[in-house]
Amino acid sequence: MNRTLHLLTLVALPVALIGALVLLARGAGVIGPGAGYVMRVDLPRGEDAIDLPQVTGGEDLPLVVIDPGHGGHDPGASARGYVEKRLVMGLAEALRDELEQQGIARVALTREDDTYLLHNERYRIAQRLGADLFLSIHADSAGTADEVTGASIYTLSKEASSRAAALFAAKENASDIIGGVDLSREDKVVSDILVDLSQRRTQERSVRFAELIEREGQDYLQFHPQARRSAWLAVLRAPDIPSVLFESGFISNETDAQRLASDEGREAFAEAMSKAIAVYLLRETTNRDDRGDS
Known part of the structure; x- marks a missing residue:
C-alpha cells in the first residue's frame, strides 16, 4: 500500500x-x-449554585463559618453504632449556640441538615460570606485499634506532618471523588500559586489559631499525643481565610464516642473552642488596628 x-x-x-x-x-x-x-450533559456546579446559609449574631461581630464534616450519602467514619456526620453536627450546633450566647462572633454553618457538600463548596461558602475564620469539625475511626483516642488539630501544608496525617488527608479528600467529582487535576494546577502567594500568610494565622485551640482546650478536651498535625486537606485550601480542621476524637474508642455523643462532651467542646476563637479574634483585631488596616 x-x-x-x-x-x-x-x-x-x-x-x-x-x-x-x-x-x-x-x-x-x-x-x-x-x-x-x-x-x-451535567456540567459542574458553579460556586454560586449553593445557597448561602443563614448568618446569626450581632451585625458588628466577626464571622466564623463552622463546617460539620461529611453529610448526605457520605456518613464519614462509623463504629459502635456512632456515625461521624451526626456527631459532628451536634458539636457544630453546640459551638454555634455558645458563640452566639457569649456574643463572640456571628456564625454560619456550611450545612444545617443532612446534606452533602464538596470540599471546595464548603470553603467557598466561607469566602462568599466574607468569613474571618473557618473551622471544619470531624471525627475519626481507627478500626479495630480501639485504644487510639484523643482529639487532633489540622492545618494546611503541602507536606504532611506524619504518615498518619497523610493517610487522613487522602481519606478525607477522597470523598469528593466518591461524590462524583475529582478536583485533583485542578488542584495540581493551582496548588503552587495558592501556597506560595496569598495563602502563606493565611497559613500562619491558621497555625496561630490551632495553637490557641490546644492551649484553651487543655482543661476541657483530651488530645491525642500528637495533637498538632498538618496535611494537604482540600477543605482547608481557601487562600484568604484562616482555616483549621478539628478532629474531635476516635469513635472507634468507646470513651471518645460517648463523650462526643453526650451533652457534657458537646458543652466542653463548645466552651473550649469558643475561648480559643475569642482570643484569636481579639488578637487579630488588635493586630489589624496596630497596622492601621481598615
Whole structure:
C-alpha cells in the first residue's frame, strides 16, 4: 500500500464508522426529527449554585463559618453504632449556640441538615460570606485499634506532618471523588500559586489559631499525643481565610464516642473552642488596628 492510499484509509475509515453509527441511530429513532431521546450533559456546579446559609449574631461581630464534616450519602467514619456526620453536627450546633450566647462572633454553618457538600463548596461558602475564620469539625475511626483516642488539630501544608496525617488527608479528600467529582487535576494546577502567594500568610494565622485551640482546650478536651498535625486537606485550601480542621476524637474508642455523643462532651467542646476563637479574634483585631488596616 503506497503512502497516499495509506493516509486516505486512515482518514476515511473513522469517517465511515461515524456515518454508519449516525445511520443506525436514525433508524432506531434515537436522533432525528421526532426522536424521543435527549442527550443531557451535567456540567459542574458553579460556586454560586449553593445557597448561602443563614448568618446569626450581632451585625458588628466577626464571622466564623463552622463546617460539620461529611453529610448526605457520605456518613464519614462509623463504629459502635456512632456515625461521624451526626456527631459532628451536634458539636457544630453546640459551638454555634455558645458563640452566639457569649456574643463572640456571628456564625454560619456550611450545612444545617443532612446534606452533602464538596470540599471546595464548603470553603467557598466561607469566602462568599466574607468569613474571618473557618473551622471544619470531624471525627475519626481507627478500626479495630480501639485504644487510639484523643482529639487532633489540622492545618494546611503541602507536606504532611506524619504518615498518619497523610493517610487522613487522602481519606478525607477522597470523598469528593466518591461524590462524583475529582478536583485533583485542578488542584495540581493551582496548588503552587495558592501556597506560595496569598495563602502563606493565611497559613500562619491558621497555625496561630490551632495553637490557641490546644492551649484553651487543655482543661476541657483530651488530645491525642500528637495533637498538632498538618496535611494537604482540600477543605482547608481557601487562600484568604484562616482555616483549621478539628478532629474531635476516635469513635472507634468507646470513651471518645460517648463523650462526643453526650451533652457534657458537646458543652466542653463548645466552651473550649469558643475561648480559643475569642482570643484569636481579639488578637487579630488588635493586630489589624496596630497596622492601621481598615
